[in-house]
Amino acid sequence: MVTYVSGSLDQASGSGASLQSTRFKANPTRQDSLDVYLTGPLKLFDHEHELITGVTLSQLDTLDTTDYGWFSVSSPIPDIDDWNGNTEKPQFSTYGESDSRIHQYAAYLTARFHLTDSTQLILGNRVVDWRDNYDYTANDGSKSKTSRRESGIYIPYAGLVQKLDDTWSLYASYTKIFNPQGNWVRDANGNRLAPEEGTSYETGIKAGFNESRLTSSLALFRTEQDNLGIHEPSFSAYRTEQGTTTQGFELELNGELAPGWQLSGGLHP
Numbered sequence: 690m691v692t693y694v695s696g697s698l699d700q701a702s703g704s705g706a707s708l709q710s711t712r713f714k715a716n717p718t719r720q721d722s723l724d725v726y727l728t729g730p731l732k733l734f735d736h737e738h739e740l741i742t743g744v745t746l747s748q749l750d751t752l753d754t755t756d757y758g759w760f761s762v763s764s765p766i767p768d769i770d771d772w773n774g775n776t777e778k779p780q781f782s783t784y785g786e787s788d789s790r791i792h793q794y795a796a797y798l799t800a801r802f803h804l805t806d807s808t809q810l811i812l813g814n815r816v817v818d819w820r821d822n823y824d825y826t827a828n829d830g831s832k833s834k835t836s837r838r839e840s841g842i843y844i845p846y847a848g849l850v851q852k853l854d855d856t857w858s859l860y861a862s863y864t865k866i867f868n869p870q871g872n873w874v875r876d877a878n879g880n881r882l883a884p885e886e887g888t889s890y891e892t893g894i895k896a897g898f899n900e901s902r903l904t905s906s907l908a909l910f911r912t913e914q915d916n917l918g919i920h921e922p923s924f925s926a927y928r929t930e931q932g933t934t935t936q937g938f939e940l941e942l943n944g945e946l947a948p949g950w951q952l953s954g955g956l957h958p
Contacts, residue, residue, distance in 0.1 A: 813846035887914035903944030
């Protein structure tokens with residue numbers, strides 16, 4: 690069960706807030722995965738490179754999930770200033786039961802080219818076939834079945850690493866994004882949202898000190914996304930946002946202070 694306070698609070702009277710409660714119940718999620726790959730060297734232009742190719746098969750089953758409805762219990766709080774944080778145990782009603790089976794199959798090919806002794810180029814390609822089957826049985830015995838499929842999704846990746854010396858390295862990367870939404874991310878009509886898609890760029894500098902016992906990095910990033918799921922509290926569902934852009938920087942520091950003691954810190958504005 691998940692409970693939180695929401696609403697529009699009137700500061701003068703302390704009214705307007707409600708305790709929202711929802712419940713989730715399902716058998717443990719089972720995931721079966723198989724990854725088969727081949728890797729080998731490639732001699733080209735007096736440098737040795739590396740090729741990796743393979744396939745990934747996965748199935749994620751979430752079965753016998755009881756539907757209690759989205760935020761099916763709302764308990765108004767008359768005055769939040771006098772509220773002691775307690776409330777009566779909610780009584781949840783069931784509406785039905787669902788089964789979700791998600792299949793994802795992918796083939797990939799990655800090449801690591803050593804252009805020079807200090808420059809490395811990484812090129813990757815991935816083709817994905819994704820399918821989600823969702824079966825729902827209501828309490829009155831009626832059944833519904835929805836299926837969504839995305840085939841031939843092409844996801845390229847490119848990265849470049851330039852080693853400056855034994856301590857410092859510069860890098861840059863580019864990749865496409867394909868990220869199926871969670872089964873609970875649905876619109877006001879109960880339909881599952883389309884997968885998130887977009888492009889991600891990153892560049893930065895990394896350093897390793899004292900035989901890499903202390904590492905640090907500074908990265909600049911920009912992510913452009915479509916179909917980003919935005920929760921709408923007014924009707925307890927999600928909508929998709931197009932053309933969303935996220936950009937910023939990340940600063941990280943990781944190291945071993947002493948045997949058995951690790952330090953990790955970061956700044957992510």
